[in-house]
Amino acid sequence: MTNPTSPVRVRYAPSPTGIPHIGNIRTALFCWVLAQQTEGQFIVRIEDTDRSRYDADAEKAIFESLEWLGLGLDEGPGKGGNYGPYVQSERQQTYIDAAHRLIESGHAYFDDTTPEQLHALRERQRAAKQPPRYDGRGRHRSPEEIEESRKAGLPITVRLKVPDHGSVSFVDAVRGKITFELKELDDFVILKSDEMPTYHLAHILDDQAMGITHVIRGDEWISSTPRHLLIHQALGIEPPEYVHVPLILGKDKAKLSKRHGATSALEYRDLGFLPDAVFNFMCLLGWSPGDDTEVMAREEIVKRFSIDRINDSPATFDSEKLEWMNGVYIRNMSEDDLITQLLPFMERSEAEGGLPDSVARPIDRDYLKQVIPLVHERLKLLTEGTETLDFFFADNVNPAAEDLPGRKMDAEMTERALVAALELCKDVSPFEPEHLEAEYRALAEKIEMKPGQLFSPIRVATTGKSFAPPLFDTMAAIGQERCVERIDNAIGILRSAAATSAD
Numbered sequence: 001m002t003n004p005t006s007p008v009r010v011r012y013a014p015s016p017t018g019i020p021h022i023g024n025i026r027t028a029l030f031c032w033v034l035a036q037q038t039e040g041q042f043i044v045r046i047e048d049t050d051r052s053r054y055d056a057d058a059e060k061a062i063f064e065s066l067e068w069l070g071l072g073l074d075e076g077p078g079k080g081g082n083y084g085p086y087v088q089s090e091r092q093q094t095y096i097d098a099a100h101r102l103i104e105s106g107h108a109y110f111d112d113t114t115p116e117q118l119h120a121l122r123e124r125q126r127a128a129k130q131p132p133r134y135d136g137r138g139r140h141r142s143p144e145e146i147e148e149s150r151k152a153g154l155p156i157t158v159r160l161k162v163p164d165h166g167s168v169s170f171v172d173a174v175r176g177k178i179t180f181e182l183k184e185l186d187d188f189v190i191l192k193s194d195e196m197p198t199y200h201l202a203h204i205l206d207d208q209a210m211g212i213t214h215v216i217r218g219d220e221w222i223s224s225t226p227r228h229l230l231i232h233q234a235l236g237i238e239p240p241e242y243v244h245v246p247l248i249l250g251k252d253k254a255k256l257s258k259r260h261g262a263t264s265a266l267e268y269r270d271l272g273f274l275p276d277a278v279f280n281f282m283c284l285l286g287w288s289p290g291d292d293t294e295v296m297a298r299e300e301i302v303k304r305f306s307i308d309r310i311n312d313s314p315a316t317f318d319s320e321k322l323e324w325m326n327g328v329y330i331r332n333m334s335e336d337d338l339i340t341q342l343l344p345f346m347e348r349s350e351a352e353g354g355l356p357d358s359v360a361r362p363i364d365r366d367y368l369k370q371v372i373p374l375v376h377e378r379l380k381l382l383t384e385g386t387e388t389l390d391f392f393f394a395d396n397v398n399p400a401a402e403d404l405p406g407r408k409m410d411a412e413m414t415e416r417a418l419v420a421a422l423e424l425c426k427d428v429s430p431f432e433p434e435h436l437e438a439e440y441r442a443l444a445e446k447i448e449m450k451p452g453q454l455f456s457p458i459r460v461a462t463t464g465k466s467f468a469p470p471l472f473d474t475m476a477a478i479g480q481e482r483c484v485e486r487i488d489n490a491i492g493i494l495r496s497a498a499a500t501s502a503d
């Protein structure tokens with residue numbers, strides 16, 4: 001199917017029963033992109049008719065995820081619009097009315113079969129090795145019998161009459177024509193005994209009432225689509241275009257689940273991913289622009305997105321690729337933007353992955369601006385800001401004695417290197433990268449060590465790490481006084497370790 005040229009009305013219709021899965025949000029994203037491309041509307045509708053599974057936190061997470069990913073809605077809860085309410089539990093009467101209309105037109109009927117009877121039926125079918133299905137017994141109940149059951153407090157549902165022969169077909173925009181034989185289907189419930197509709201009935205009425213042109217949803221719904229077509233027929237309305245998007249699998253080809261790591265957009269936010277990178281990455285889960293381009297700005301995706309390039313086979317979630325892409329986005333950010341994004345992570349408490357609690361908050365933004373260029377290229381996640389930059393902010397670093405020696409250095413040689421380094425550090429001026437480098441190279445020659453041997457312990461002494469940004473830029477940013485303190489401190493650490501081992 002080529003892309004619609006007139007404005008679409010598309011909806012993201014999550015059920016607030018759990019934190020939205022990345023695959024679920026991916027459908028929201030496709031909807032949003034198509035709405036932007038055609039200058040149509042992106043509508044959010046909360047499908048909360050299963051009251052027993054309603055979860056307020058899930059509903060909150062849905063809106064937070066959309067906001068974080070920048071998927072602004074045109075209509076929906078909290079936003080309003082001409083087709084509200086956009087919460088199904090507030091539309092209950094329209095579903096009840098429609099179910100009753102379908103009974104009157106002979107397409108549906110009240111059923112008083114009890115859960116126990118249904119269970120017994122299923123058991124019999126299982127024993128006879130038949131597929132479990134409702135046997136249509138309610139079709140033969142008279143209004144009087146139903147009334148009696150109602151008075152007796154039995155649960156009454158409404159079921160749609162499914163013809164026992166023939167077929168229904170539809171053209172899926174991704175998979176093409178799909179046909180289902182009706183003899184495979186039983187009469188299914190459209191209104192439950194609590195007078196709440198099932199998903200099947202509710203979403204069709206709402207899509208119709210809200211003028212939805214394209215239903216973009218996960219392909220797990222394909223098998224329910226014949227039911228939806230039958231409801232449309234019974235109501236005498238035209239179905240929308242169906243766009244069933246493929247499942248998302250982990251790299252091991254199993255359905256993406258907790259086992260594979262984070263599965264919700266908000267987890268990715270908390271892990272230090274940028275919304276633009278996640279947006280870009282998620283668009284490529286089941287869609288491709290037709291060439292090898294992977295890194296695409298939102299505007300480019302909106303321009304290039306096309307329904308006919310949605311894949312009909314499952315997408316693979318490659319978390320390493322996501323991390324790589326996040327690194328690309330970080331590298332492409334201005335320093336100021338990066339700082340703005342990093343600060344909230346670095347300012348969290350130490351226990352939550354922020355800088356040591358001893359570092360005063362708010363963090364000195366000007367100083368961060370000075371040191372950011374030293375690490376900008378290397379960052380892949382916003383959460384890495386803390387461990388990559390902590391030594392610039394901490395009062396002190398306390399490396400372990402065994403981390404101080406460089407390659408092929410013993411404790412004695414390391415101490416000699418650090419003592420010489422300390423003396424130079426106290427006097428060297430100006431304390432600037434190029435000058436420091438020249439002076440320390442000369443020092444290495446003087447004390448007959450390879451430059452790398454001298455620099456290693458200095459790096460660990462001043463940063464606490466064996467891998468850190470370029471040494472002399474780092475020392476200059478740490479400042480002369482703190483470098484002196486740290487090298488001195490490291491000598492102390494070495495000496496006390498030597499004393500302990502000599503005891």
Ligand code: GLU
Nearest residue numbers: 013014015047203216217
């Ligand atoms: N409430 C359904 C879900 O969360 C919506 C499916 C659809 O988009 O029609 O899966």
